[in-house]
Amino acid sequence: MTDHPATPDVQRDEPVGYDPAVVERTWRDRWQQRGTNRAKIADATKPYYALLMFPYPSAEGLHVGNLFAFTGNDIYARFQRLQGFDVFEPFGFDAFGIHSENYALKVGVHPTEMIPRNVANFTRQVQRAGIMVDWDRTVDTTDPSYYKWTQWVFLQLYKQGLAFKKKAAVNWCPNDKTVLANEQVEGGKCERCGAEVEQRFLEQWFFRITDYAERLLNNIEGLDWSNTTRTAQRTWIGKSEGAELKFRVVNPFEGAGSAAVHETSETMAVQDITVFTTRADTIFGATYLVLSPEHPLLEDITSGDQRDAVAAYRQQASKQDLITRKTTKTKTGVFTGAYAANPATGALIPIWTADYVLMEYGTGAIMAVPGHDERDFEFAQVFDLPIVRVVAGTGQDGRTPLAEAYTDDADARLVNSQQFNDRPVDEAKRHVTAWLESKFAGKPVVNYRLHDWCISRQRYWGPPIPIIYCDDCGTVPVPESQLPVLLPNIPDFKPDDSGISPLARHAEWFHVPCPTCGKQARRETDVSDTFLDSGWYFLRYPSVGRDDVPFDRETTKKWLPVNSYIGGNEHAVLHLLYSRFLTMVMKDAGHLDFEEPFTKFRAHGMIIRDGAKMSKSKGNIVHPDDYIDAWGADTFRTYLMFLGPFEEGGDFRDAGISGVKRFLDRLWKSVHAAAIEGAPDAVVMRALHATIKKVGEDVSKLSYNTAVAAMMEYMNVLRRGERHPHRDEVLPVVQLVAPFAPHIAEELWSVLGHEQSVFDSGWPTFDPSLLGGETITIAVQIGGKTRGTVAVAKSATQDDVYAAAMTDASIAKFVTGTPKKIVFVPGRLLSIVL
């Protein structure tokens, strides 16, 4: 390979050597000088917003999975540009968060030093990969000019009553003396030190996303998103329709005269326990109640002799970390000594407490129907509680014994349920609920699995929550004019055992005059969740540079909602849901005209290595720099896309990369050797038009691997028999390949005599009349087996094809009698049934 720069001479027969390093450097510089990649934010006539999930800039730099995603988005964006759109493909950095902070702690470098370094390195790598980024409009979540507006977003929610404070459990590592995210807990132990994790209750800020549950759920249907992502969102929201039922707490020994009992009944007012159930129909089988150990009524109802046992159990439950509690299925629990009346039967049933009932779902209390719920059945067996059958399937009746919980509800009818006997389950649910409602003992209720979004982090590396606490004025939001609340640059950012943020140790920052009364007050010392940073960044991109507003009204109207969003499936639930929620809130506050931010979303697959996720500890990380050094960015990009379906990802191996390089080499040679004189070959032109059609269709549906294959196939036709291609036969291929291999495409486009960028040249069109020839090949099946093909005219009828088939001895010999039936699929096949 020659090392001199490409100064092509179209007249020469000798192809000039293709040196990717030179070509790519040349065009990187030229794009920069000419502003080729700058988006026409203000005067676009056909705006197209091609968004990519912005990455976390890790210290290791870009990994091959990042590049796979970026390239896939870049191809789509460049394709849209070739289609004539004014494309905006921005890039940014999600640089706040626990991930960065932990890494900084580990290597002993302050995040304010580390992050800019990582950002610079990422930027270099992304530029080198030839991504069509408008570098004038980047976002860095750790930049005060960005997080000023993240804090503003918080204030908008606060204003609307959607931000509130409450106590909530967090994972606490007693050794590291820090709050842990759920992902940092492995099997009940701290992932770093291995200590047993406990739960602690802290006052935290929440966003009322549950108010939007129904809207978030209903809108899913209208989104152009892949089904898996939509299903994941629906599951996460987890709507379930059921009923809340009331059970009156009753003291069975009331009036028995014992002093102890008398004392209890005096302190105990009339109380109801409300439970949530999706199976109101089974109420006749409810043989006990269970309260979560955190249930507020638990202490009130517990009888004197059970107090110690219940207290001990609550203590034990609180010691457990949040994860283990939910994953250990062994049933434990304690009797409270209290009883409640079943509103359907009037029977007194015992009230227990057990950790299999979670305070955060429903009402924190359940009616247990061991006959028809697996968990209740298990619990009833452990503690020897009565099990009653109230539902029977086909061939069963009220006396059929229960060896396990019977949970089928499709072909089942009620039994042992008085006036509701023999009703199908579905119908009974409604009737029983209505009946209980008439007795003031219940009502239909919808419940969601979705919880309010806890945004407090007792950490350093995030935007401070813009709230001030004043002894006189209470909770005071920081006035918008005083934003941003700057994150102070403190050296000791390690969390300690106080359970509060490191910021609390800095009095000079922590003490602040109250914005309302001016007296000394205290800042909120928690920072906000990284998901808040990333929950609105797509609104910022087009308005980057504006310091007076988070997003400009007119600009936003022009560019949003996002036309196409590409990102990883790991964010299919939380990030997308939070972004949707914040967009809805902004719309309700009058800041936006739309409520769904991402019209179209597609998740790319994950690139793994040797069947495992790439990680430093496994030593299987692929560094794109090495491959770009060896093969060039164009080859590497195209190779990544050729590896397999973009939406599936796959195992990275470099075995086939030489094939892609050969393809680009051949394209290079063909363009340089292309003849201007004479006419293009008709057969080749037919193949060309078919290729233009296929590549366009494939790229639109992100089927990049087959698009590359189609272009390779065409190159084989073009060069068959070492023929010299005509200029008209290769010119459109340069445009087709441009989204995949932008540098070489620009170079070849200029070799072909063009001044402007290939990306402003438009997408080639195909002539449908050229797609097929006059003759077509039709397969002939006899007795269901393919026995050969015949070449016939395009317009051939069944009889023509049959006649043609019979003239071919190798086919005709299989026709041993009179055909019983003949199936003819025009243009495809003829099937003769004997």
Place this chain on the structure above:
RNA sequence: GCCGGGAUGGCGGAACUGGCAGACGCAUCAGACUCAAAAUCUGACGAGGAGCAAUCCUCGUGUGGGUUCGAUUCCCACUCUCGGCACCA
């Protein structure tokens, strides 16, 4: 446990709406060029069998059934695998 994907040559993968399975690429083998090698170009390449040969036959898309003139594609029952959720009442 529940909800989704997926399984096709030595390997990655392709196949429209049920219509010639294995496109494209890698690897391998053979040939051309070369003193030689690399690069490049040409050809072969699912398995088994028949034939001197051109060629022909049988089997073949995870397993077992089914629908159909015809199934990688649709239906039923499984196996394995990847991902998500998971004591959610």
